[in-house]
Each structure stands twice: as C-alpha cells, then as structure tokens.
Amino acid sequence: MTVRVRMAPSPTGSPHVGMIRTALFNWAFARHHGGTFVFRIEDTDKERSTQESLDAIIDLMRWLGLDWDEGPEVGGPYAPYFQSERGDRYADALARLLDGGYAYRCYCTAEEVKERTKGAKVQGYDGHCRDLSADQVAAFEAEGRPGVPRFRMPEGSITWQDLVRGEITFETQFVPDYALARASGDPLYTLVNPVDDAAMRITHVLRGEDLLSSTPRQIALYDALKELGIAEQTPEFGHLPYVMGEGNKKLSKRDPEAHALAYRDQGYLPEGLLNYLALLGWAIAADRDVFSMEEMVAAFDIRDVNPNPARFDLKKCDAINAAHMRLLSVEEITNRALPYLKRDGVLTDPVSPADQQLLELAMPFVAERINKLTEASAMLGFLFVEEADFTLDAEDRAKLVETDDGQAAVQAAYDALRSCEPWSAAAISDALTTALVEEMGLKPRVAFGPVRVAVTGRRVSPPLFESLELLGRQRSLGRLLAVLS
Incomplete structure (x- = not known):
C-alpha cells in the first residue's frame, strides 16, 4: 500500500502551532514511508474563511519547508483541493446516502430536541425522525419545516486500532445520529471530510485528540460509502496528544505561544521551531533533543508518539532554536538575518556595497551571541545608524x-x-x-x-x-x- 496522508486546515484565523505539529507529523510519516503528502483546504465555513488566513497558512508551510505533493499551487490527480470547489461531489454523496437509507431528513427544531432530551443520559439528538412514515414526512414538509439530513448510526459498537492509542471502542448508543448538511443543503465537515478522504485515497488520518470523538461517526460513514461504491477503504486513524499551555490547559488561539506566524516574525529558524514541535509527543532518542528534519524522517514511527498531553515550554523552544543557530555558518546566519535587518530599518533595500562589507565584517562577532535572527538588529544597529x-x-x-x-x-x-x-x-x-x-x-x-x-x-x-x-x-x-x- 502506498501511504497517502493529508493536512486539511480551515482558513479561519491565524495558524496555530498545534496545526503545524499535526502537519509535521503527517509530513514526516509520508516522507518516511515514501508516500504522498496531500495539502487540502477545508473552506466550507464561508462566513469565517478568508483569503488572508489562506495566504498565511500557505506562507507558513512554505517557510517551514513542509512541502506538499498535491494541493494548492501544485495541483494533482484529485483536484480541486479546495472544498468550496467540490460541492457537486458532496451533493452526489449526500443524495446516494439518503436514497440508500444510510441517512434521513430530520425536521426537529433545536428547541424541540432540547426539550425532549432534558435530563437524558445521552445528550444530543435522540433519533426522533429516524423512522418517520411517508405521511409524517409529508406533514412536516407541508408545514414548511426544513429537513436536515442526518446519518443513521448503526447499532452495536465501533472499534478501531488507533495508531497512537491502541484499541478504542465506542458504543454507538452513545453516538447520536449527526447532521451531514444544513437545511440549506450546504455540506458540513462531518460529510465533506470523509468524502474527500475517500476520493483522494487517503490511507492514514493523523489528527488531534480533540477529533477523537468524531472518529466512530466517520468510520460508520466510511462503511456506508464503501457499500455505495464511493470509498474503497477506511483509513487508519492516529490521534495526536493535546498541546497544553500554562496551567495544564489546552493551548488555545488566545495564548501568545499559539500563533505560529509569530515565531517567524520573531526570528526563529524554521528547523528550530519544527524540531521543538516534534518533541511535543515524539522523541528521536531518550538522550537527544536536537536533530534535523532529515533525521526525523529517517526515524519517525507514528507508533512511537506518546498519547499523553505535551506541554508547550517556550524556554525549551528558545533553547532548541539557539542550538540550531549554533549549527549554522556565519555566512548562513548573515543571509538569514538580512531580511530582518532590512525590516527593522537597520539596512536599506538594496544594501549599499559599503554597508554589505561592514555587515560581513561585523557578523562573525555577533553570530555566536544571537539566539534568534531578530537579535542581529539590536546587536548591529549602532554600526549603521546615522549619528544624528x-x-x-x-x-x-x-x-x-x-x-x-x-x-x-x-x-x-x-x-x-x-x-x-x-x-x-x-x-x-x-x-x-x-x-x-x-x-x-x-x-x-x-x-x-x-x-x-x-x-x-x-x-x-x-x-x-x-x-x-x-x-x-x-x-x-x-x-x-x-x-x-
């Protein structure tokens, strides 16, 4: 089997370091097995998706060197790689699920469901519309009630061998029938994600622990898609540990450390940041923290990922980055620091020959003292500033x-x-x-x-x-x- 994994972010905000850690593990897994790394954009949330966020994600992936084999700017045999451009596929899959009895239309309002399930052991939808008669459906539609398509969860249990956590079993009585689309027909993540994975022949899904509870629903949907001839296989799943912040709370978008682009702006090396993020759940050896991405690819095994939550430690991130700075030549540090020196107004763009010569003379005295590229501006600014x-x-x-x-x-x-x-x-x-x-x-x-x-x-x-x-x-x-x- 040829390994095919995917990274499928939503362009709805600033890229999160947890997203980059997930992308890194997928990329390393694909490269280790000589497989394909697919980059897909899940932009079905029309209200929150923005071009600015999409550009930021692509720029970040390029800066980090997490190159993709299929996706935006690259293309591939399963294009388009934007969900907003794949609506006909979702509509076809939804129609076939409804026609085959794997899904049904629910006419309940949220208030009705809430009232019926008040005090119930299982929260969420109670399957009220699961077995409506034709007359009942006609009556609801005569009232003008919108029908939300819901997937019909099978009875019994769903078990899978998680690549990170081992065997996991969910009793389906605790997994309510879930919506596949809005009443307007706009597809939801619960439908589009598996349909795209099936269409793109994804073999392994490596994603965050926060999506673990949705896995039994998706496995059940894959079974239906296979019976309908839409999917060939159910991918293997691996759920990566949470990235925790201060106070042992999950690192949220509100935490300063969470914003991945900030590390580029602050002068971190991409290899330093990736090295540290790799340590959030994985290690190349018990006595070694610093390694290259080539070394990670050679050694990476998804089964070595620790399922326990990993705490983000900014001091250790800084130390790992500093270690990678020490591995660079003076010439390389000079080249990498140059954009920051221009950004901070220390040097003009283009750099004059005299300033270039002065920079090359000065950098050997600075290279061993800076731990981030931005520190070069503070260190060298006195040489280039006008006396006034x-x-x-x-x-x-x-x-x-x-x-x-x-x-x-x-x-x-x-x-x-x-x-x-x-x-x-x-x-x-x-x-x-x-x-x-x-x-x-x-x-x-x-x-x-x-x-x-x-x-x-x-x-x-x-x-x-x-x-x-x-x-x-x-x-x-x-x-x-x-x-x-």
Whole structure:
C-alpha cells in the first residue's frame, strides 16, 4: 500500500502551532514511508474563511519547508483541493446516502430536541425522525419545516486500532445520529471530510485528540460509502496528544505561544521551531533533543508518539532554536538575518556595497551571541545608524553612563583613544586596559560597561574592542564626547 496522508486546515484565523505539529507529523510519516503528502483546504465555513488566513497558512508551510505533493499551487490527480470547489461531489454523496437509507431528513427544531432530551443520559439528538412514515414526512414538509439530513448510526459498537492509542471502542448508543448538511443543503465537515478522504485515497488520518470523538461517526460513514461504491477503504486513524499551555490547559488561539506566524516574525529558524514541535509527543532518542528534519524522517514511527498531553515550554523552544543557530555558518546566519535587518530599518533595500562589507565584517562577532535572527538588529544597529539618530538605551545610560564613575570611565577612555595608533582592536584593547584597568584600578566589567553603552547604545553588544574598530575613530570619539557633554 502506498501511504497517502493529508493536512486539511480551515482558513479561519491565524495558524496555530498545534496545526503545524499535526502537519509535521503527517509530513514526516509520508516522507518516511515514501508516500504522498496531500495539502487540502477545508473552506466550507464561508462566513469565517478568508483569503488572508489562506495566504498565511500557505506562507507558513512554505517557510517551514513542509512541502506538499498535491494541493494548492501544485495541483494533482484529485483536484480541486479546495472544498468550496467540490460541492457537486458532496451533493452526489449526500443524495446516494439518503436514497440508500444510510441517512434521513430530520425536521426537529433545536428547541424541540432540547426539550425532549432534558435530563437524558445521552445528550444530543435522540433519533426522533429516524423512522418517520411517508405521511409524517409529508406533514412536516407541508408545514414548511426544513429537513436536515442526518446519518443513521448503526447499532452495536465501533472499534478501531488507533495508531497512537491502541484499541478504542465506542458504543454507538452513545453516538447520536449527526447532521451531514444544513437545511440549506450546504455540506458540513462531518460529510465533506470523509468524502474527500475517500476520493483522494487517503490511507492514514493523523489528527488531534480533540477529533477523537468524531472518529466512530466517520468510520460508520466510511462503511456506508464503501457499500455505495464511493470509498474503497477506511483509513487508519492516529490521534495526536493535546498541546497544553500554562496551567495544564489546552493551548488555545488566545495564548501568545499559539500563533505560529509569530515565531517567524520573531526570528526563529524554521528547523528550530519544527524540531521543538516534534518533541511535543515524539522523541528521536531518550538522550537527544536536537536533530534535523532529515533525521526525523529517517526515524519517525507514528507508533512511537506518546498519547499523553505535551506541554508547550517556550524556554525549551528558545533553547532548541539557539542550538540550531549554533549549527549554522556565519555566512548562513548573515543571509538569514538580512531580511530582518532590512525590516527593522537597520539596512536599506538594496544594501549599499559599503554597508554589505561592514555587515560581513561585523557578523562573525555577533553570530555566536544571537539566539534568534531578530537579535542581529539590536546587536548591529549602532554600526549603521546615522549619528544624528543614534541614541542610548535609557536604562543602561542611567545605570552606567550618567553616574560619576561612569563619566570618569568614559572620560578616561576618550583621552586614551584620542592618540590610539593604529585604530585596531588590539591597539584599542591595550589603550583601554592601560587607562581604565591598570591606571584607574577598575575591574574590566566596571571599566568597559560605560564605554560600551556610550558607543553601542546598550550593555549587550558585539565585543567592545572590535566594535570600536568597526565603528571607526571619528564616530567612536564623537559618541564618547557626546555623553561627556
């Protein structure tokens, strides 16, 4: 059997990290088995689906490198891959389900169902319209009542071997007959999802634990679709663990950590984010957390996924991302940081030859110090800013520069550097060490802190002596003099 899995998000909001974790596991499963990864858009919710959300999902998948074999922008043998363009298929399947007796029309109002089931053990629809006579149907239609098509759940139990959780059984008496479409005829997720999976020959469905309760309904529907000749097989199911946030609550869209696009904006590496999300339920080894996506594909087995909820730990996510930063060459970090430097206004677009040369000289001193690509802007901004626009961090200035000791250190540094020759990191180091450490008796941290803030604007910067060399004599002395006056 050729493995075919799918990722089917709804374009109704900002992409959630849980969605990306699901996409990653499906992608890794397909790549491990040499199968097909299908990307399908479930946009039947016309009121909430937006082009902006769709674009965000596609951009995110592209940025992460989760390439799909079939779907938007790629095409494939089972196009279209937008549910909004597959209405004729759903209408045909629904008609055949009704004609075959697998579904029936329900004429109850929500208020009637609620009143009838008040205090009942099984909440939800009570099957009132399951066996209406022709006269009863005619009477309801004469009243102008809309008929909602419901699937007729079979009696007994439904069992499947979950790829993550093992054998699961549902008694169908606790699974009410469910709606397949609205009274208007617009199909619901409960119908379109299995119909599309059947049409696209999906062999495995890997999805979140929150959809576990819908699985017995879908398995029953697959059985009906197979008897009608619409489906060839029932896919195997695997339900992935919840991603939890603070307080052991499910990570919701309201939680800041949930917004997947924010990680790109904040300068995370795609491989760092994917590595961390993979750890939310899976591990490549008991003593190893950092790995490449190629290594994950080679090792991934869906049966190794832990069914227990996984807690999202932002500190660990940062640490994993930092580990991946350390694996990149200086040249690669420079190339990846460039868009953020332009976005933050540190560099112009296009970058001038002089600024490009300065960036290449400065980046080796920064690459080992930044854990996210956006940190390059804060680290390097002092080199590219116009002198009229250069400012000091207010807190750092107050603590280190505007004190008597700070002013004395800056004055001594200014005096020592005025005659520094040549203007090199080594000569600058000798001059400042002699003036501030040996002659003034200051500890290096106390001695160089005020100087660092004066010339770079902040306490955290590239190495001080190299920073002064890159900044140049005139600009360095000018900044020292500015804080003295």
